[in-house]
Amino acid sequence: METMGIIFSNIYDSMMGKLTNIRTSASIPVGGRYRQIDFILSNMANSGVRHIGIITKYNYQSLMDHLGSCQEWDLQLNTNGVVFLPPYATGHTGIYRGKLEALQTAMPVLEGGEQEYVILADSNVMCALDFRKVVEQHVKSGCDVTVVAKGGLCDGKTVQHFALRTDESGRTVDMAVEYAAPVGDLVGMGMFVISRKLLIAAIKETVPHGKYHLERDLIMEGYNKGALTVNVYPFEGAALFNQSVKAYYDNNMAMLDSETRKSLFRGEVPIYTKVRDEVPTRYGKGAEVANCIVADGCRLSGKLSSSVIFREVKVEEGAEVADSIVMQGCTIEKGASIRYAILDKNVTVSAGTKLLGSPEEPLVIGKGAAV
Amino acid sequence: MYFLKKRCVAMLLAGGQGSRLKVLTENTAKPAVPFGGKYRIIDFPLSNCVNSHIDTVGVLTQYQPLELNEYIGNGQPWDLNSSHGGVTVLPPYARSKKSDWYKGTANAIYQNIPFIARYQPDDVLILSGDHIYEMDYARMLRFHKQMDADCTIAVRPVPMEEASRFGIMNTKEDGSIFEFEEKPKKPKSNKASMGIYIFKWDILRRFLEEDEEDPKSDNDFGKNIIPNLLNAGHKLYAYEFNGYWKDVGTINSLWEANMDLLGDEPEFNIYGTGGKKIYARNYAMPSAFIAKGSEICDSFVAEGCEVYGAVKHSVISSGCIIGKGAEVKDSVIMPGVVIEPGATVDHAIIAEGCVIKAGAKVGADQQAESLEALKISVIGKDVTVPEGAVIEPGEII
Numbered sequence: 001m002e003t004m005g006i007i008f009s010n011i012y013d014s015m016m017g018k019l020t021n022i023r024t025s026a027s028i029p030v031g032g033r034y035r036q037i038d039f040i041l042s043n044m045a046n047s048g049v050r051h052i053g054i055i056t057k058y059n060y061q062s063l064m065d066h067l068g069s070c071q072e073w074d075l076q077l078n079t080n081g082v083v084f085l086p087p088y089a090t091g092h093t094g095i096y097r098g099k100l101e102a103l104q105t106a107m108p109v110l111e112g113g114e115q116e117y118v119i120l121a122d123s124n125v126m127c128a129l130d131f132r133k134v135v136e137q138h139v140k141s142g143c144d145v146t147v148v149a150k151g152g153l154c155d156g157k158t159v160q161h162f163a164l165r166t167d168e169s170g171r172t173v174d175m176a177v178e179y180a181a182p183v184g185d186l187v188g189m190g191m192f193v194i195s196r197k198l199l200i201a202a203i204k205e206t207v208p209h210g211k212y213h214l215e216r217d218l219i220m221e222g223y224n225k226g227a228l229t230v231n232v233y234p235f236e237g238a239a240l241f242n243q244s245v246k247a248y249y250d251n252n253m254a255m256l257d258s259e260t261r262k263s264l265f266r267g268e269v270p271i272y273t274k275v276r277d278e279v280p281t282r283y284g285k286g287a288e289v290a291n292c293i294v295a296d297g298c299r300l301s302g303k304l305s306s307s308v309i310f311r312e313v314k315v316e317e318g319a320e321v322a323d324s325i326v327m328q329g330c331t332i333e334k335g336a337s338i339r340y341a342i343l344d345k346n347v348t349v350s351a352g353t354k355l356l357g358s359p360e361e362p363l364v365i366g367k368g369a370a371v
Numbered sequence: 372m373y374f375l376k377k378r379c380v381a382m383l384l385a386g387g388q389g390s391r392l393k394v395l396t397e398n399t400a401k402p403a404v405p406f407g408g409k410y411r412i413i414d415f416p417l418s419n420c421v422n423s424h425i426d427t428v429g430v431l432t433q434y435q436p437l438e439l440n441e442y443i444g445n446g447q448p449w450d451l452n453s454s455h456g457g458v459t460v461l462p463p464y465a466r467s468k469k470s471d472w473y474k475g476t477a478n479a480i481y482q483n484i485p486f487i488a489r490y491q492p493d494d495v496l497i498l499s500g501d502h503i504y505e506m507d508y509a510r511m512l513r514f515h516k517q518m519d520a521d522c523t524i525a526v527r528p529v530p531m532e533e534a535s536r537f538g539i540m541n542t543k544e545d546g547s548i549f550e551f552e553e554k555p556k557k558p559k560s561n562k563a564s565m566g567i568y569i570f571k572w573d574i575l576r577r578f579l580e581e582d583e584e585d586p587k588s589d590n591d592f593g594k595n596i597i598p599n600l601l602n603a604g605h606k607l608y609a610y611e612f613n614g615y616w617k618d619v620g621t622i623n624s625l626w627e628a629n630m631d632l633l634g635d636e637p638e639f640n641i642y643g644t645g646g647k648k649i650y651a652r653n654y655a656m657p658s659a660f661i662a663k664g665s666e667i668c669d670s671f672v673a674e675g676c677e678v679y680g681a682v683k684h685s686v687i688s689s690g691c692i693i694g695k696g697a698e699v700k701d702s703v704i705m706p707g708v709v710i711e712p713g714a715t716v717d718h719a720i721i722a723e724g725c726v727i728k729a730g731a732k733v734g735a736d737q738q739a740e741s742l743e744a745l746k747i748s749v750i751g752k753d754v755t756v757p758e759g760a761v762i763e764p765g766e767i768i
Binding site for chain 2: 256271277
């Protein structure tokens with residue numbers, strides 16, 4: 001496909017609390033065996049995008065470790081493949097304030113590319129989307145930019161990062177940033193298609209003038225001035241936005257719903273992730289498991305309900321796990337119980353301990369803690 | 372091309388049909404048969420090689436190689452995708468003078484002398500692709516060096532009363548072999564050959580070439596090469612291995628080896644020891660979903676499964692669906708099987724891609740005096756068992 005991809009890996013770090021203490025938001029574990037970035041990267045790779053830049057800012061060691069040579073995505077290529085774009089990598093720019101400014105880091109990649117189009121994408125939305133359809137519709141629309149957006153989410157109360165309104169024919173009629181959009185509006189999924197040359201020119205024009213916010217300073221301002229035509233691609237499948245710890249909790253729980261799982265994992269494209277050689281999960285004689293997502297390599301002998309269990313988790317006899325997210329390598333010892341909790345990697349909940357959060361404010365235990 | 376010398380090259384015999392596995396090997400080679408939820412039989416010798424720091428492996432294929440070739444691919448899952456060495460699939464091929472299928476185990480290696488020779492190894496490790504075990508070949512290699520043996524054969528102790536079913540090595544106190552007896556009526560020792568050999572390369576090469584010249588030979592390691600080496604007065608040693616090892620050549624032994632993974636103290640520790648893992652090719656599958664109302668006890672369930680029914684003392688491989696009210700007991704379910712609501716599966720092996728329709732009954736609960744007496748039902752690959760159908764214990768379709 002005549003398209004390259006740029007992925008932003010850190011933009012929402014500050015909203016994810018403890019979960020981004022030691023990693024980028026792109027590498028936050030989700031759904032038992034995935035990291036957030038798996039979705040956007042699989043969407044691109046399975047849509048034939050073979051040239052992808054990942055813009056990082058800090059804390060990107062876990063992300064690099066996760067992606068490795070990108071062979072799981074068939075992106076371990078001689079020509080192009082995946083390039084990491086950390087700050088100061090090119091001399092162009094250092095720390096940035098927003099996506100538009102961050103794109104300066106990607107200038108050499110953008111200018112060196114031969115592709116007609118660029119997909120710009122955040123890494124915090126989970127969905128299975130075929131970008132070939134988006135690009136096709138973008139070309140057909142004749143517009144300068146296409147925004148992938150999801151309907152049915154606006155309620156007039158929740159503040160949306162980027163809201164768009166279309167008329168009956170699907171033409172864009174209004175847009176707003178950080179706005180409590182009314183019912184009927186669409187929410188931008190942080191995925192854009194734009195001509196590569198147009199993007200390069202726009203960056204050169206806007207960033208030196210102190211502009212840094214992609215949606216506000218480039219798309220909305222251009223649209224309002226009549227300088228930029230904007231097309232909306234409405235995505236029909238499930239799209240889960242991880243823009244806060246609460247949303248992250250709710251989205252993991254949403255995966256317990258079979259329709260959501262079907263849309264995410266048997267959707268328009270398959271979702272790949274890093275391979276780890278784990279034994280299948282072993283269920284002991286006393287195991288009671290109901291309504292859970294369970295990755296490989298676990299040893300479960302306790303009682304588990306309505307939870308997402310990552311790899312290599314051990315739940316001992318008599319331990320109880322309910323309504324929780326338990327990341328890789330955690331141990332819940334005998335008689336311990338947790339409810340409404342998010343345990344980051346390698347947490348040990350010692351025998352008899354009880355942890356209780358609430359659905360509104362799940363209790364987050366940082367990586368490696370012993371409680 | 373310049374080939375660096377390798378200390379040891381492994382040759383993995385993976386060409387056997389495995390006809391005693393019946394429908395399970397009808398369209399696939401035995402080493403490619405799924406095992407333990409996410410593995411295939413060949414993962415065990417391949418992982419052992421890598422865990423023993425052997426990075427050059429030839430895999431000799433012949434029977435139904437398509438699935439096996441695809442599975443091995445470039446060897447990346449086992450870190451055998453190196454540009455020098457790594458894994459090489461070696462099928463029989465046409466030559467200018469004389470073309471042949473692999474006539475026997477020794478002939479298969481003979482036909483690949485040029486492959487081994489370019490690495491100029493000191494020793495060659497001969498393995499077979501139909502055993503489940505975890506073994507450090509490096510230790511055996513050290514023993515081989517220490518004894519300055521021409522050939523070292525891995526043996527394991529079997530109960531004396533069963534020794535007449537195996538190839539038995541009769542050894543002196545220092546472990547040197549003075550006699551090899553194939554299925555002796557009156558066994559003198561209980562050291563059974565595991566079909567794992569280490570040879571000094573120059574000696575193996577000479578004996579393979581001589582064996583090929585002998586028109587009466589079966590071209591077999593056990594029948595020809597080993598006895599010839601003994602007769603010629605070479606130094607052969609038995610290397611004793613005491614860990615778990617199972618030949619999964621029959622339906623019942625394949626079933627039992629899967630069952631050996633279960634229990635609080637399993638016979639075979641699939642997790643590996645000392646940080647060594649069993650590696651396998653992994654596919655893109657979401658995590659398993661275990662529904663409310665399901666019941667799973669003393670079982671392995673792999674990723675990609677959806678379980679709504681009951682699973683007891685069983686191994687469920689990747690991507691299976693166990694429907695509501697269905698019950699799977701004492702069984703091995705291979706990848707991608709659908710067991711519809713209300714169906715029961717008991718003492719059975721269900722091959723890849725099968726659909727057991729609603730209310731069907733495969734196999735039955737049973738107690739037997741010996742493993743051989745158990746009647747395991749087997750459903751071959753991609754078979755649909757119709758709604759309400761009954762597959763008798765021991766029936767194979």
